[in-house]
Amino acid sequence: MSRTTKLVALTAAASLTLGLAACASERDPGTSPTTAGGGATTTAGGGEAGGLIGIAMPTRSLERWNNDGKHLDELLKKAGYETSLQYADNKVDQQISQIETMVNSGAKVLVVASIDGEALGNALEAAAAKGIKVIAYDRLINGTEAVDYYATFDNYKVGTLQGEFVKEQLKLDSEAGPFTLEPFAGSPDDNNAKFFFSGAWDVLLPFVESGKLVVPSGKSPKTNDDWKSIGIQGWETAKAQSEMDNRLNANYQDKKVDVVLSPNDSLALGIEQSLESNGYKPGADWPLVTGQDADKANVINMLADKQAMTVWKDTRTLGDQVALMVDQIVKGQTVEVNDTETYDNGKKVVPSFLLAPQVVTKDTVKSALVESGFYKASDLGL
8 A cells, every 4th residue: 555644743733732722711611511312412611712613423332432522522622612522322323413413503613533434425515515624533534525634543553563563573574483363354334444454464464475374264355455354343342252253163173373463452352352261361372462542441451461462542642633623723724734645535635634653562551551641550450
């Protein structure tokens, strides 16, 4: 895959966010929160200062989306905006309805973490017709020109970090092998999933082709473009567990799996539950399992030697950057981006801001996740 990615240091984003926070006014309590469809909350937090900002999140069922929604909502309210934060329970029709309500309520900007990146065109085109700007949050929205900006982490890099970790841990450049590998990919309706898989598979496929890595289940995509063949719909933990159960039962009666390429922590959790239920024990018997997001349960599993690594995307910095972009849009300022070539949604190349991810292992949990304030030591049993 040909890619051009221009990253700006996270410190730059952080300093810009401090500027946003500095100009934010403290708000009076205002009206009491009122509940909307899908268990969402709309809070009057000073609309006269900045207007309504709609925040559409996919689900409460994954820890990271709760954290993302809460953080962005708090930042925008502190900056003087009225917010409508909605969670759609992973139901596309519900998210469309929530976006339509935001549009009809006069939102100035929509921040959308889509459930299905192909399904929002009509709703967003209605927003564009009213002059409402749209920021795709962490998941690219495809098939429409009515998306103005995209903010995310370098998703190809996420996969590259996972692939390189496997390569280094197994010493694939020097060890003879073969090692047994079971690769997984994310939800087929999530545009990010193809970047995660491509980044990892560009590192690992040569070793599969040479025979140093073997995939006993046969679920080994021939190219990056075949990633959906091993995708787990909805990133569901239970579906990943069931799939891993099936692979182990059908292909590992007389052998052990050495490594499982999991693109994120929700799938890794299901894979780890499957491994445990199939008699694997932490230690030399346990395969190397990758992940992403630094979810609490997975970090605890890393500390218990059930997961080798996670790619941490400090979503606080993503929320910081998106809050800044919202403020720049509303004030008519130039919106900062650092990539204008990579993310083609089928209708346009969407101007994007990419943040840098990092690998966290058992040995760096404290320095990366605790000392940064992402978790308290007590949250992790430390």
